[in-house]
Amino acid sequence: MISFDDYVRLRGERLVRLARVLVRDRYLAEDLVQEVLGKAYARWDRISRVDDPDMYLRRMLVNSHISWRRKRSSSEVATDIPSFYPDRTDGADIGTETAERDAAWRLIADLPPKQRTTLVLRYYEDLDDATIARIMRCSPVTVRTQAMRALATLRARLAGTPALNRKGDTRR
């Protein structure tokens, strides 16, 4: 059985990255992961015995995100996240691409939590619908419905978002 410390060292970074795409606020994302890992620590002897602890932790994270209502004032920030990222060196049109991704992220972040979670698990974690359904504790049909609604909403909003509309003729 893997120890709690080893698990966090091995998978903690991945959980934080998943939280960052689930939660709007990056600091709240860190806080959410700490909260979930804190809960896991308290019952690690049992969690480490389940068939797939990683799946269980992701389920805890997703469910905590969906039901989470706490404010940042109660958070315990332990990481120092830079507010900027290094420039790319491949000569791409950095400004335009960054604006495009920022605009897309804002549209995704505006989706209802379950729709956003579905997209994150499908596109970021690259999970199939059956696995997403297990994590979200719903049926695969519900997953497909959530994804369909989310994509429809995103498409509808794309037209009104200049940063994403500039390549309208190149997107099928």
Next chain:
Amino acid sequence: MNDIDPIIVSALRERAEGAVHVEQLLAASRRRGVRRVRTRKILLTSGAAAAVLAVAVTATLIPRPHTTPPPPTTTSSAQPSSSPSPSPSAPPLHRPAVNSTLPPLTTTGKVGEGRQIHLDTVDPQATQLFWTSSTDREVLQVFRGDESSTEPYTAYTVQMHGTDVPFMDSLPANVREEDLTINNRPARLLYTESRGWLRFALNNYTDGQVVVTFRDAPVVADTIRASVLEIVSWLRVDHVLTCAVPFRLAWAPQGARAEGCGASTGTSPLLDSVRQTSWIELPAGGSFAITAFPRGTTEAVDPNRTYAGRQLEMGPDLWKIDIDGRTYGLEPSTTTLTDDQVMHILTSIEPAEPTIDPLAR
């Protein structure tokens, strides 16, 4: 590939970028975990308090009924009421049935008597109530408001016990104290900048305590005082509610006995819309809880074990089984139960008429 898939993928990947300081994450998570373990140990020293912990973990996942807007409140008459029924402004929460055969605390009733519920509230913003009752202690946990609530607190706990039973809370070192009077009896407010404890004497043989945690610390003493007095003014101790479970256990370890029970408000008058729990004490020490979850909640069973031909879900702190479309869960508060015993108990659950003792023959 979908037309907007690449946009989503690249937006999410960029969003996830940035350094992650794993050692700091580990240290912070361990700190929270240690605090949680410490709290759990304190709670588990009281049989019924174990229920509060379980409820706190899962309560946010339970659908909340819509509530009516709160009426203006006052704190000038902060004393538990003996009026015969909740006020008309109380939210439409469906409570366990009133047990009219037992005396309430306002007459000769005693806390924990018959493992029934002697506590209630007419908090106008309550959205879900959880009760636990054991031999000498009863606890009512209240969740209130919705996500848009601007109230300084969204949950609190009320505990009642005999005067010879100590308060179980571990108070922080920096707690401040203030003497109050409630119903012409002395009371004491203890508080920090984020929590308040109001300890008071309900009558000659019952002590009470309100515990409330505030969302946005620091909170001034006036807010804390007004809040706890407001909570006390909503308390009702003039009726007794039935604490029963809708199942019996065909098998349990030798010497096991029902020690306490728990119930919640429901979303409808139907019995299967409430959460009902029985705590079973083991002769070797420790206990376990069996809960009948409301139908249609998020507690669906995702089987990963088979025992005696029955499908079960083994989770880290909750084992579950589906019986006739309703989920039943077993939460061991002890490591003395083997996995085989847990599965044996789960598969011996039989839906039955409500009873306060699922082990009674």
